[in-house]
Amino acid sequence: MMAMGQFTDHRRFQSMNGQGKILKVVDIVVVIVIVISFLLFWLLGQSDHLSGYVEVWKDGQLVMVLRQDGRYELRSKDRHVMDIVLADGKVHVENSDCPLKICERTGKVGPNGTIVCVPNKVVVKFVGKSEVDVMTW
């Protein structure tokens, strides 16, 4: 290094005492913080991947709002109407007492989907942003 001293002027570059180091302990801390925060975000997103909620309307009135997975029974005047099942970010209807079972045959419905049961005057609406919206951007 000193062999070329006559052609080299170290003062031209800003002084870098100990700054040219590639990796310092602080850097590892920075990486760990970033990775942990990402993992936290990811795990939270996993448990709460439902990007919306389900509204259940009966006779033109909002009777239920479902936000968590599970099986919900819809009753009207102490009469069983149907079971609404919310699982894996989709909602479907089971055990409806209507004659044609069109609501059951609608199958599983995701965000922005709707299930309608005409005889019971029930509308099951999945309100929320679909995640596809984000990915296409």
Next chain:
Amino acid sequence: MRSRRVALNSLFISLGIAIYVVESFIPFPFPNGKWGFSNFVVLLSIALFGAREGLLVAIGKSFVGSLVTGHFLDVAFFMSVLGSVSAALIEAVAFKTKVFGLVGVSILGSVTNNFVQTCVGVVFVGSKAIFWLFPYMMVLGLPGAFANAYIAGKVIPRVQKTDFGVFVSAQEEDTKHAVQRFRDSSPQNPRNARRKCHPHS
């Protein structure tokens, strides 16, 4: 010395533009994503010359790079310019504090870049859903940032040692003097015909 600075800055900017354009052909596991290798030039510039030069390189590469790739004055352009300028600012500050190594400086810049790009995206598209992309962008930016820091760490000592292969030293403001000395030692000089001389070795 001013002309030397101008020449080196232009060299760095053009290097940044070249990497900026070429890296858009490298596949990235994310739509519209980039590895961010062009920020290597910004990092190098900050480490070698300082904050002002780093900012200059960041602005220059984003402006001309987006002209070349055909993104001038659209959303991607503002994301690129604002992202890399703020990244350069943060990198310069992080470098000045002398707390971080090059990897830390580079990663901070990458995270800043992604954050500002996300903010610009939210403002332009008008949907806060874009914020959900930020954590993924942050993690996907890590390998590029790490690579930049590694390469910069390998380049910096070499550049400091050889001064880009430029033989004129700052102590000799009289350039002629140095040129004369170079000629004296050059093999082209008939006086040195027998002698193999390399001014850099």
